[in-house]
Amino acid sequence: MELLSTPIDFLKGVGPAKADLLKKELRIFTYRDLITYYPFRYVDKSKIFKVYDLNADLPFIQLKGEVIKFETIGKGRAKRLVAHFKDDTGVIKLIWFKGITWIRSSIKLNTEYLVFGKPTCFKNTFSLVHPELDLWEDYNKKAHVGLQGVYHSSEKLSAKGLNSRGILKLLKNLIPLLKNDIKETLSLKILTQLNLPTKEDSLINIHIPKNNNDFIRAQKRLKFEEFFFLQLHLLKLKLIRTKRLKGYPFPKIDTHFNNFYNNHIPFELTGAQKRVLKEIRRDVQSEAQMNRLLQGDVGSGKTLVAFLSMLIAVDNGFQSSIMAPTEILARQHMDTISEYCKELDIKVGILTGSSKTKERKELHEKLESGELNILIGTHALIEDKVKFRNLGLVIIDEQHRFGVSQRSKLWKKNDFPPHMLVMTATPIPRTLSMTLYGDLEVSVIDELPPGRKEVKTVWKTDSNRLKVIGFIREQIKLGRQIYIVFPLIQESEVLDYKNLMDGYESLIRDFPLPEFQVSVLHGQMKAEDKEYEMKRFVDGVTDIMVATTVIEVGVNVPNASVMIIESSERFGLSQLHQLRGRVGRGAEQSYCILMSGNKVSTEGKERLKTMVENSDGFKISEVDLRLRGAGDMMGTKQSGALNFKIADLVKDGNILEYSRNVAIQLLEEDENLEREENKNILKAYLPYAKQRNNWSRIS
Numbered sequence: 001m002e003l004l005s006t007p008i009d010f011l012k013g014v015g016p017a018k019a020d021l022l023k024k025e026l027r028i029f030t031y032r033d034l035i036t037y038y039p040f041r042y043v044d045k046s047k048i049f050k051v052y053d054l055n056a057d058l059p060f061i062q063l064k065g066e067v068i069k070f071e072t073i074g075k076g077r078a079k080r081l082v083a084h085f086k087d088d089t090g091v092i093k094l095i096w097f098k099g100i101t102w103i104r105s106s107i108k109l110n111t112e113y114l115v116f117g118k119p120t121c122f123k124n125t126f127s128l129v130h131p132e133l134d135l136w137e138d139y140n141k142k143a144h145v146g147l148q149g150v151y152h153s154s155e156k157l158s159a160k161g162l163n164s165r166g167i168l169k170l171l172k173n174l175i176p177l178l179k180n181d182i183k184e185t186l187s188l189k190i191l192t193q194l195n196l197p198t199k200e201d202s203l204i205n206i207h208i209p210k211n212n213n214d215f216i217r218a219q220k221r222l223k224f225e226e227f228f229f230l231q232l233h234l235l236k237l238k239l240i241r242t243k244r245l246k247g248y249p250f251p252k253i254d255t256h257f258n259n260f261y262n263n264h265i266p267f268e269l270t271g272a273q274k275r276v277l278k279e280i281r282r283d284v285q286s287e288a289q290m291n292r293l294l295q296g297d298v299g300s301g302k303t304l305v306a307f308l309s310m311l312i313a314v315d316n317g318f319q320s321s322i323m324a325p326t327e328i329l330a331r332q333h334m335d336t337i338s339e340y341c342k343e344l345d346i347k348v349g350i351l352t353g354s355s356k357t358k359e360r361k362e363l364h365e366k367l368e369s370g371e372l373n374i375l376i377g378t379h380a381l382i383e384d385k386v387k388f389r390n391l392g393l394v395i396i397d398e399q400h401r402f403g404v405s406q407r408s409k410l411w412k413k414n415d416f417p418p419h420m421l422v423m424t425a426t427p428i429p430r431t432l433s434m435t436l437y438g439d440l441e442v443s444v445i446d447e448l449p450p451g452r453k454e455v456k457t458v459w460k461t462d463s464n465r466l467k468v469i470g471f472i473r474e475q476i477k478l479g480r481q482i483y484i485v486f487p488l489i490q491e492s493e494v495l496d497y498k499n500l501m502d503g504y505e506s507l508i509r510d511f512p513l514p515e516f517q518v519s520v521l522h523g524q525m526k527a528e529d530k531e532y533e534m535k536r537f538v539d540g541v542t543d544i545m546v547a548t549t550v551i552e553v554g555v556n557v558p559n560a561s562v563m564i565i566e567s568s569e570r571f572g573l574s575q576l577h578q579l580r581g582r583v584g585r586g587a588e589q590s591y592c593i594l595m596s597g598n599k600v601s602t603e604g605k606e607r608l609k610t611m612v613e614n615s616d617g618f619k620i621s622e623v624d625l626r627l628r629g630a631g632d633m634m635g636t637k638q639s640g641a642l643n644f645k646i647a648d649l650v651k652d653g654n655i656l657e658y659s660r661n662v663a664i665q666l667l668e669e670d671e672n673l674e675r676e677e678n679k680n681i682l683k684a685y686l687p688y689a690k691q692r693n694n695w696s697r698i699s
C-alpha cells in the first residue's frame, strides 16, 4: 500500500479520539488527506506588530507583551475570560469563551509572551478572540520561521488540542515520514517549461515554507496542478465525445436558409451573431455531434441565431426543436418564429403542458410523418410519447432551468443524439465557464444590437417613495407600462402569492394608483391565468404588472419601460440583471428603479451600486463571483465541480487559463498519454478521472 493511503489513526500524535474527530469534522481519513489539507492563510512570524498599529483589516498578527490583569465577565454561555495585554504602545483585550479555568491557570502575569490572533474592533477597543500564546523566551530560542500556515479547525477539534497550531504539529510529524514517498504528478517538460518546483517540495513548502520565494512557487505549482487535471479531464471528455458520438452532418446551406437570410431577415446580424452562427455552422457540418453553449446577455439576439441554425437543419432534411422553461416563453418563441416563417415553406408547432389532447394527437402525427419542421415547447416535449421522424437539432433556451436528465432524454429521440445548442442569458465569468463547461464548445454573443438605449438605473430608498410614485404616473401618462417586482421572501410557492399581495397592498395603501389598470402575476397561478394576465399586459390593457420573479425569464413587452424592483437588496446580482433586462426593449428611454430600505448591508450596497454603474452582464457576473464565490453563485448543484483545495476561481484566472492551454497542447501531442515522458501524468490522471466521473454531471 502507498504510504499516503495510510489511515490517519497511525500518525504520531493522533489517538483514537482525535482520529475520529479529524474524520468527522475535517474529512481527513488518510495521510494524503492531511498533507493536502492546506492552510487558508499565513502569518508572517518574523513580523511583530504593535498595539498602536492595529486596525480591523489586518489578518492574523503577532504582538509581544505581558498580561497585566485577568477578569471573568458574564454568566452562562456569555461567560468569558478577558486578559488585559499590554505592549509598549498600548493595551488590548484577549478573550476566551472556552477553556477558561485552564487558560487562566496556565498564563503567568507580568511575563513576556508572543500572542497570535486576528484583531477585531468593538467600540474602538481592539481584541483578539481565542488567541494563541507562546512564552517569549521559548519563541526567542527558535530560529525565525517566517511564514506560518493557519488552518481551519473547529470548536470540537480545538477542545482536543487540534487548533490551527495543533494541526500544524501533526503535519510536522507527518512530513518527515513522507520523504521520498511523494510521487511527481507532472512531466519534466511541464515543470521545466513553467519553472515549477517538484510535488514533494511543493507539499512541504505549502505547510512549512522555508522562505517566501519557495512558498510562492509551491503555491503556484499546487494551484496549477489542481486546475490542470480538471482541464485535462474536461478536454478528454470533449475528445471522447467528438470521437465516439457520431452526429448528423448538415453539409448544406440551402434554399430555406438563403431565402430567409437574403429576403426576409428583419435586421442585419450583429458581428457577434455572425461569428456565433459561423461557429455553429462549423460544428454541424462535421461528423461529430455538436454540444455548444451559447452565452449572450438578455436582448443580445439569441433567438434569431437559434432560428437560423434551425433553418440549416431544415435545409438538410432534419427537424429541430426548441425547448423553453416556461409556457410564456414558449408561446413567445412561437409568435416570433411563426412570424419569421410567414414567407417560408416551414411548418412550426407548439407543445406545452396546456396543449389539448386533440392538438397533441395532431402534433404527434405531424412529427412522426415529418410534416412538422420545428417544434417549440416546454418540458412537455420531453414526454416519451413525442416521437420525431428525424430530429437533428435541439435548442434549449435558458438552459440553467433544466436538469441534465431532461437534456439527455432529448438526446434519445433519434438514433444518434441530435446536435445540441444550449443557450443562457445568464453570463458567467470566463473562469467559471471554463470550469463548468470546459467540455463543451462555448460561444459568446458579447454585443447588443445597435440602437439600444441603456436602461437608466437608480437606487432609491423608501423615503423617496412619493417621488417614485409620481414618476410612475408620469410615465404611464406618456403611454408606457410599468413592472413592479417583489422578491419571494419565503422560498415557497404557497407564500409567494401572499408576499406579493402584502407587498403590493402596503405599497398602494400609502400611495394609491386608482386610475390605473393592474395585472398580477405569480408562481401559484395556473398556466392559463398567467397567460391571460400576461396577455392583458402585452396588449396594453393593463398599465402596471405586479409580479414576483416569474417574469424574470425572457418576457418581451417592448412598451414596458420602467422596472421597479422592491426590496432590491434581497435579490442577487444576476437576478437583478435579468429583471432589468425586461425593459429597454423598445425605442423609448427605459428606467430601472432599485428600491431598498434605509439600512442595507455592505454587500447589498455593493450589489446595488454595481447595478447602477454597469449594464454589461459579463462585468456584473465578475462582481457577483467576487462577492459570493463560485459555489454560491452557481448553486449547490454545481458546487462539487467548483470545490478547489487551493486554487481560487476569483484570484487565479491566469493560472487557470494557462493550465487549460498546457492541457490542450499535451493532448495534441499525446492524446492517450502513452508517451514515456507523460507517465507521471497518466498515473495521476487515472484515479482522478475515476473519482470525477462518479460525481453527477453538471447541467
Ligand code: ADP
Residues within 6 Å of the ligand: 267, 268, 269, 270, 273, 296, 297, 298, 299, 300, 301, 302, 303, 304, 425, 449, 450, 556
Ligand atoms: P435574447 O438573447 O435575450 O433571447 P432576443 O432574441 O429575444 O434576445 O432578442 C431581443 C430583441 O432584439 C428582439 O426584439 C429581436 O428581434 C431583436 N434583435 C435580435 N437581433 C437583432 C439585430 N441583429 N438587430 C436588431 N435587433 C435585433
Ligand code: MG
Residues within 6 Å of the ligand: 302, 303, 397, 425, 554
Ligand atoms: Mg431569449
